[in-house]
Amino acid sequence: MGIPYLTKxxxxxxxxxxxxxxxxxxxxxxxxxxxxxxxxxxxxxxPNCDILDYQPSCDEISRxxxxxxxxxxxxxxxxHKICFDGALPVSKRTTRLSRIERSRRRLVLAHRDLSxxxxxxxxxxxxxxxxxxxxxxxxxxxxxxxxxxxxxxSAVYExxxxxxxxxxxxxEVDNDISCFSKDIDYPWADITVMVQGExxxxxxxxxxLTGCAVLxxxxxxxxxxxxxxxxxxxxxxxxxxxxxxxxxxxxxxGLRICPDSxxxxxxxxxxxxxxxxxTKDPHLRFxxxxxRSKANEATELSSDYHDxxxxxxxxxxxxxxxxxxxxxxxxxxxxxxxxQYEIPGIYCVGDQPHVYLGVLxxxxxxxxxxxxxxxxxxxxxxxxxxxxxVDDQYTIVxxxxxxxxxxxxDQIALSGTETTISEMExxxxxxxLARSTFDSTAESFWFMFALSEIYREASNPTTIPxxxxxxxxxxxxxxxxxxxxxxxxxxxQVQAVLxxxxxxxxxxxxxxxxxxxxxxSLLLGLxxxxxxxxxxxxxxxxxxxxxxxxxxxxxxxxxx
Numbered sequence: 288m289g290i291p292y293l294t295k296x297x298x299x300x301x302x303x304x305x306x307x308x309x310x311x312x313x314x315x316x317x318x319x320x321x322x323x324x325x326x327x328x329x330x331x332x333x334p335n336c337d338i339l340d341y342q343p344s345c346d347e348i349s350r351x352x353x354x355x356x357x358x359x360x361x362x363x364x365x366x367h368k369i370c371f372d373g374a375l376p377v378s379k380r381t382t383r384l385s386r387i388e389r390s391r392r393r394l395v396l397a398h399r400d401l402s403x404x405x406x407x408x409x410x411x412x413x414x415x416x417x418x419x420x421x422x423x424x425x426x427x428x429x430x431x432x433x434x435x436x437x438x439x440x441s442a443v444y445e446x447x448x449x450x451x452x453x454x455x456x457x458x459e460v461d462n463d464i465s466c467f468s469k470d471i472d473y474p475w476a477d478i479t480v481m482v483q484g485e486x487x488x489x490x491x492x493x494x495x496l497t498g499c500a501v502l503x504x505x506x507x508x509x510x511x512x513x514x515x516x517x518x519x520x521x522x523x524x525x526x527x528x529x530x531x532x533x534x535x536x537x538x539x540x541g542l543r544i545c546p547d548s549x550x551x552x553x554x555x556x557x558x559x560x561x562x563x564x565x566t567k568d569p570h571l572r573f574x575x576x577x578x579r580s581k582a583n584e585a586t587e588l589s590s591d592y593h594d595x596x597x598x599x600x601x602x603x604x605x606x607x608x609x610x611x612x613x614x615x616x617x618x619x620x621x622x623x624x625x626x627q628y629e630i631p632g633i634y635c636v637g638d639q640p641h642v643y644l645g646v647l648x649x650x651x652x653x654x655x656x657x658x659x660x661x662x663x664x665x666x667x668x669x670x671x672x673x674x675x676x677v678d679d680q681y682t683i684v685x686x687x688x689x690x691x692x693x694x695x696x697d698q699i700a701l702s703g704t705e706t707t708i709s710e711m712e713x714x715x716x717x718x719x720l721a722r723s724t725f726d727s728t729a730e731s732f733w734f735m736f737a738l739s740e741i742y743r744e745a746s747n748p749t750t751i752p753x754x755x756x757x758x759x760x761x762x763x764x765x766x767x768x769x770x771x772x773x774x775x776x777x778x779x780q781v782q783a784v785l786x787x788x789x790x791x792x793x794x795x796x797x798x799x800x801x802x803x804x805x806x807x808s809l810l811l812g813l814x815x816x817x818x819x820x821x822x823x824x825x826x827x828x829x830x831x832x833x834x835x836x837x838x839x840x841x842x843x844x845x846x847x
Contacts, residue, residue, distance in 0.1 A: 301542035316503035330424030345442035390434035437645030442816035649779035656779035660787025667794035
């Protein structure tokens with residue numbers, strides 16, 4: 288997750304490389320690429336658009352990543368793997384909580400400082416053009432106020448494996464797919480992997496094995512053993528210096544560091560020694576860090592130094608764990624929960640299992656939107672728990688969510704078989720009722736079901752919007768004349784319900800005990816994340832006013 292100032296100190300010693308005609312090979316840090324594309328696209332947003340259109344959607348980020356990978360292939364760069372985190376060790380909990388807390392603070396600042404336009408200005412879907420992900424552009428004022436989309440990494444991982452075949456790429460990203468082999472339909476599916484731990488460990492292993500560069504923005508990769516030829520190619524530096532993208536002669540450059548070569552150049556034993564001295568005192572000058580790295584020969588014998596190195600070393604245990612495989616690819620949050628049951632000594636350590644749900648773009652003065660769908664997440668956790676041997680079962684799962692002005696561990700009590708079956712039957716009944724109520728396409732059905740779930744649990748019926756307000760929300764994205772924080776919060780609640788159902792779907796599929804097998808098909812029609820988590824897709828799914836009004840009428844009649 289990065290050592291402060293490490294990149295700042297070492298980047299001046301990086302080698303400038305040209306990606307075109309370089310014969311370069313890479314292994315890609317998947318989450319790092321997703322965040323990088325998100326930042327690049329953020330610079331292309333109209334600063335005057337509606338607040339909910341400030342940031343690129345999961346769909347736009349996914350298409351941006353697809354465009355990025357397509358261009359790498361055109362440049363003749365071999366992509367060995369695209370690695371995603373399958374679980375983070377217990378030692379990373381403090382860092383992760385600090386990042387979620389940072390997102391919570393940003394949300395509070397956005398609520399306080401961002402002005403909502405009186406007249407919403409809509410932007411079109413960002414066109415997928417190479418220049419948008421290869422040309423750096425400054426961010427307009429206030430663009431960094433909202434937390435990042437908590438679903439974008441999951442959506443991109445899902446799409447790389449299941450959405451982006453050659454037909455979809457040609458239709459939605461770029462017509463020219465001649466760089467792909469004719470016998471491969473999904474060019475990135477087989478090389479997109481969710482590793483059994485952190486992505487950087489697998490990236491480092493591939494780099495050392497093949498001598499390729501790790502494409503990432505995580506400075507931690509400099510401290511792993513990348514072998515004599517392995518290197519780090521920094522995503523933030525990879526760009527076209529030209530303001531205008533030239534598809535015929537793309538001029539793309541980047542900064543690369545080979546830790547082994549750089550250590551020899553600096554006259555120190557290893558970059559790890561440099562990193563260790565920096566962690567002891569982040570405010571040291573560069574020359575002093577080098578002096579200490581050379582002078583402290585006793586460092587290599589100290590227990591503190593060996594504790595520091597342990598995070599960046601691949602052990603025999605790591606190699607053994609890599610032999611364990613998931614039965615099927617999962618959402619990163621589900622994967623992490625799975626590995627806490629599978630290898631509790633590393634990912635749980637006698638603690639209760641934990642799930643980090645992230646910060647939604649919601650109204651921070653109201654009850655957290657993750658309250659919606661909690662019953663279905665509990666069902667999913669219980670299904671996984673019941674699928675394990677009795678001695679390996681737990682009584683609760685801890686969900687880290689926002690509660691007021693804090694991030695807390697919410698205790699989710701797990702149910703036994705009888706209660707779980709009873710709750711699954713209730714879900715079946717609700718879905719049957721919804722299907723008889725809403726005669727619609729798959730996408731709009733699930734959006735309407737999410738709304739029905741929100742208002743079914745409403746403690747005060749007077750809080751349910753009117754038919755006119757709901758029609759405006761589903762057709763335009765807001766209930767009154769423009770977007771308010773009420774609309775932002777309602778969208779977050781819809782997303783919380785849909786994502787919770789998706790978690791339940793995956794847990795039913797991957798960890799179903801015999802007694803629950805019949806319920807596996809209940810949620811098969813759920814759309815992919817790039818649709819479920821997009822405000823634009825929500826609006827587009829309701830094609831005609833007549834159908835929309837009929838569905839809202841049925842919703843209020845049944846649930847109002």
